[in-house]
Amino acid sequence: MTIEADGKGVAHCFRCAFTESYRPDRGARQQAAPTPHIKALTTQKHEVLSNYGRELWSACTPLSGVAVAYLKARQCCIPPGDSDLRFHPALKHPTGHTGPALVGLITDARTCQPLSLHRTWIQDDGNKADVDPPRLLSGGHRKQGGVIRLWPDEAVTGGLGIAEGIETALSLAWAYAPVWACIDAGNLAAFPVLPGIEVLTIGADNDAAGAASAKLCAQHWAIADREVYISKQAENDLNDAIKEAA
Known part of the structure; x- marks a missing residue:
């Protein structure tokens, strides 16, 4: 007053x-007090993969053409044909760009329930497309607890390799397969102890978040009396290291 x-x-x-x-x-x-303006909050809309996501996934094909060229240029191991990593030759980006993309199906690590899609716009020279950002998750979908099964469950008999990114996991696959990608450090840290897997190999990123998430994941698995290995390299991740050595 x-x-x-x-x-x-x-x-x-x-x-x-x-x-x-x-x-x-x-x-x-x-x-009188003005009517308050309430901004709508963006919330998760889909606990499982939406119908649109399922249609997009169905439109993708096994890796070929530009997708294989991209992975080979990145010195990545090519996953098997029944991988949850596929190819779309002309996928539209929110910026309006349309071009080839890798599409990964994100499924719940425990239940295999489809949750979301991970898309990477690519070029055949091993570089990502000139769009911002070149990687996107499906909006409004859950990714927590999800992985991209680069090898199918049937190939996981006693041991498994995991890493944050797709390219990092496919670099680890040269030395240890089968592998799955956990998408980010948070998912890797929370990767659950799964029955039937006695040995876990972690392709850790060489940064603070990567090291911390790998350590936390390893602790959970060690407490469960599983054998755990963590990669170490001077570069940021295994894909950087393998490209440097090529």
Whole structure:
């Protein structure tokens, strides 16, 4: 509240924005609080893969052409034909760009339930397409607890390799397969202990988040009496290391 020497005054509520002014010659005047503008929050809409996502996944094909050229140029191991990594020759990006893309099906690590899609726009020289960002997850979908099964469950008999990114996992596959990609450090840290897997090999990124997530994941598996190995390299990730050595 502000009161001036000539008797004028203003009362203002900073909580609800109600205002009342007073002038000796006019009396009190009230100004109602403005209607608050409520911004809609972006929330997760789909617990499982949406119909649109299923249609897009069905439109993808096994890796071929530009997809194989991209992976080979990145010195990546090519996953088997029944991998959850596929190819779309002309996928539209939100910027309007349309071009070839890798499409990964994200499934729940425990239940195999389809959750979302991971898309990477690519070029055959091993570089990502000139779009921002070149990688996208399906909007409004859950990715927590999900993985991209670069090798099918049937190939996982006693041991498994995991890494954050697709290219990192496919670099680890030269030395240890089958492999899955966990998408990011958070998912890798929370990767659950799965029955039937006695040995876990982690292709850790050489940064603070990567090291911390690998350590946490390894601790969970070690407590469960499983054998765990973590990669170490001078470069940021295994794909950087394998490209440097090529």
